[in-house]
Amino acid sequence: MIPLYHDLTGETVLVFGGGAVGARKALRFADEARVVVVSPAFDERLAGAASDVELVRAAPDADGVRDWIDRAAPGLVVAATNDAAVNAAAEAAALDAGVLVNRTDVSGARTAGSVVVPATVDDDPVRVALSTGGASPALSKALRERIEAEISGAGAMADLSGALRQELKDRDIPPAERREAIRRVVRSEGVWKALQKGRSYGRQEADSVIEEVLNR
Numbered sequence: 346m347i348p349l350y351h352d353l354t355g356e357t358v359l360v361f362g363g364g365a366v367g368a369r370k371a372l373r374f375a376d377e378a379r380v381v382v383v384s385p386a387f388d389e390r391l392a393g394a395a396s397d398v399e400l401v402r403a404a405p406d407a408d409g410v411r412d413w414i415d416r417a418a419p420g421l422v423v424a425a426t427n428d429a430a431v432n433a434a435a436e437a438a439a440l441d442a443g444v445l446v447n448r449t450d451v452s453g454a455r456t457a458g459s460v461v462v463p464a465t466v467d468d469d470p471v472r473v474a475l476s477t478g479g480a481s482p483a484l485s486k487a488l489r490e491r492i493e494a495e496i497s498g499a500g501a502m503a504d505l506s507g508a509l510r511q512e513l514k515d516r517d518i519p520p521a522e523r524r525e526a527i528r529r530v531v532r533s534e535g536v537w538k539a540l541q542k543g544r545s546y547g548r549q550e551a552d553s554v555i556e557e558v559l560n561r
């Protein structure tokens with residue numbers, strides 16, 4: 346499996362099963378996509394939340410699942426019921442329709458078009474995705490918690506170094522120096538520390554790192 350980042354803006358994600366797992370996936374995808382959950386019952390996190398998730402009370406059988414996929418024209422189907430036959434039908438129908446599918450009740454062998462949801466750490470615009478290839482989701486979660494602590498502040502660093510990188514380009518600094526300067530900024534403990542106090546402190550510290558490289 347090759348990890349890719351997929352923009353689901355403007356797409357529909359169709360989730361079968363509104364239990365704990367269906368709810369978790371639905372709320373995750375609702376950050377970006379339109380989400381529809383089809384299920385006879387809903388986890389309280391879905392039922393309670395005044396969220397953007399559309400709840401449809403129904404318990405389609407294998408054929409019904411196919412109809413739902415045809416009508417909703419989703420970009421991604423999530424099979425998260427506690428009925429393996431319904432999940433299998435959702436997977437088959439999605440693959441027939443050329444739609445990506447996340448089967449939540451199986452690990453291991455995947456077919457083309459089937460996707461796994463990784464554990465993620467988000468510090469916008471930085472995003473880490475982590476998978477164990479389905480071997481141990483609990484380990485994905487544990488590693489995610491470690492990485493969360495490890496990369497705290499990465500979003501601010503991405504914003505700052507992204508801006509500096511553009512400024513150096515605009516100043517026509519030769520590529521080799523530009524790269525060296527940016528590489529030093531993102532590795533500088535001083536800049537990371539200063540950024541915790543605020544962007545302008547980080548900026549000041551980064552400027553001195555950059556000047557040191559440019560004045561060599």
Ligand SMILES: C[C@@]1(CC(=O)O)c2cc3[nH]c(cc4nc(cc5[nH]c(cc(n2)[C@H]1CCC(=O)O)[C@@](C)(CC(=O)O)[C@@H]5CCC(=O)O)C(CC(=O)O)=C4CCC(=O)O)c(CCC(=O)O)c3CC(=O)O
Binds near residue numbers: 453463465480
């Ligand atoms: C294959 C995959 C398919 C998919 O869902 O995409 C899948 C499958 C299964 N998960 C199961 C169980 C658990 N899943 C979690 C947690 C997460 N599971 C997630 C992803 C994935 N789970 C995909 C592989 C990811 C990878 O490659 O590592 C995460 C990362 C993302 C998310 O779901 O949001 C999220 C952590 C999010 C976070 O916190 O960051 C926990 C931990 C807990 O609940 O504390 C447990 C209980 C402990 C355990 O069993 O490990 C079972 C057995 C069910 C049963 O026993 O009946 C199956 C089916 C099977 O194994 O057959």
Ligand SMILES: NC(=O)C1=CN([C@@H]2O[C@H](COP(=O)(O)OP(=O)(O)OC[C@H]3O[C@@H](n4cnc5c(N)ncnc54)[C@H](O)[C@@H]3O)[C@@H](O)[C@H]2O)C=CC1
Binds near residue numbers: 361388405426428
């Ligand atoms: N991928 C993951 O991270 C994990 C996956 N699982 C697997 O995911 C599945 C779901 O787990 P939970 O949410 O904990 O179970 P759950 O029992 O809490 O939820 C299942 C939901 O599916 C609904 N449902 C039943 N028949 C349906 C149908 N025909 N159409 C639509 N919805 C239907 C039920 O009403 C219920 O709301 C289980 O099979 C489990 O093995 C479990 C834990 C983690």
